[in-house]
Amino acid sequence: MLSINHDKIEKFYDFLDKATLFIYQEAKLNYLDSFLMSVDYMLAQDEKLNRLDEKVMDGLNRLYEKKEEETYNKEEIRKAFQLSLLKAFKHLKLNMNDITPDSIGMLFSYFVDLFFQKQDRISVLDANVGCGNLLFSMTNNSNKVFSKMVGVDINPIYLDISLRLANLLENEVEFFNQNNLEKMLIPPVDLIISDLPVDDEKDIKSYSLLNTKNKITYKPYLMIENLMKYGKEGCYYFYLIPNDFFTKPKNDVMKDIILKESHIQAIIELPVDMFKEKRNQKSILILRKRGQGLSVNKEILMLRFPSFKEKDKVKRAIDKVHQWYHQNI
Secondary structure (H helix, E strand, O other): OOOOOHHHHHHHHHHHHHHHHHHHHHHOOOHHHHHHHHHHHHOOOHHHHOOOOHHHHHHHHHHHHHOOOOOOOHHHHHHHHHHHHHHHHHHHOOOHHHOOOHHHHHHHHHHHHHHOOOOOEEEEEEOOOOOOHHHHHHHHHOOOEEEEEEEEEOOHHHHHHHHHHHHHHOOOEEEEEOOOOOOOOOOOEEEEEEEOOOOOHHHHOOOOOOEOOOOEOOHHHHHHHHHHHHEEEEEEEEEEEEOOHHHOOOHHHHHHHHHHHEEEEEEEEOOHHHOOOHHHOEEEEEEEEOOOOOOOOOOOEEEEOOOOOOHHHHHHHHHHHHHHHHHHO
């Protein structure tokens, strides 16, 4: 896990915030576009700055001259980026739930290090990458080397945001603007992660791939079924699921698909105080794809994770996870 300096986060955020506000006021772009332009300026992406006139560029140069010389690690950059992005989302009244909380990415990184103890290099696919916070908070805080990173999302705006963050972090990532319910040109990977989307019946009708054989129309079910094709034998799946995931229509069909293709490793209910509204409360579902010669866990880890504010309870929960792992894996 990377150590962070909060003063450095504040300095990085301060420059992004001032640059964004300057572009917003002078170039009359919307706040999110202004934010992305401020990142492009930091990355010296001159071809993307052609929309800015000479006066705006001169102002940005003056701001940059006042910026303190400093080195930042990846987690300091990511946190400063997320603070700026949250401000842009608030400004445009976008859905804040589309940005996965940092704490979940850190939990994912813990499970990566636990389940991949015997593997140093990992290929990973974030199948609903959004703005990249889950993927990069996980990879930043894991001890593993991610030899290949792939991000898929149907929203091109979110992919633009993820690409900027990847470039700031100097991460090599392949991004695909694709429907994650359809065939994807992605080689099998060691780990598939996703903050599963909120289902929208109007949206689901627009997808060309519907599981007509099983008559499943719940988007997260369709997505999990499709993603079974993109994991290697023994691949792990880390999913963030709604707490009512196993109560939706055709849940029996979904359970059959999961058990046919994989072994359920864990279902971990996340702390209530992590979510503002009850309907947004989620759990972590961990699966392992079946494969020849792979051992099967004797028990499924069922755990209600305590609030991160209660350090003693968190430690006991971690101890319980370790105990389960050594008895079952």
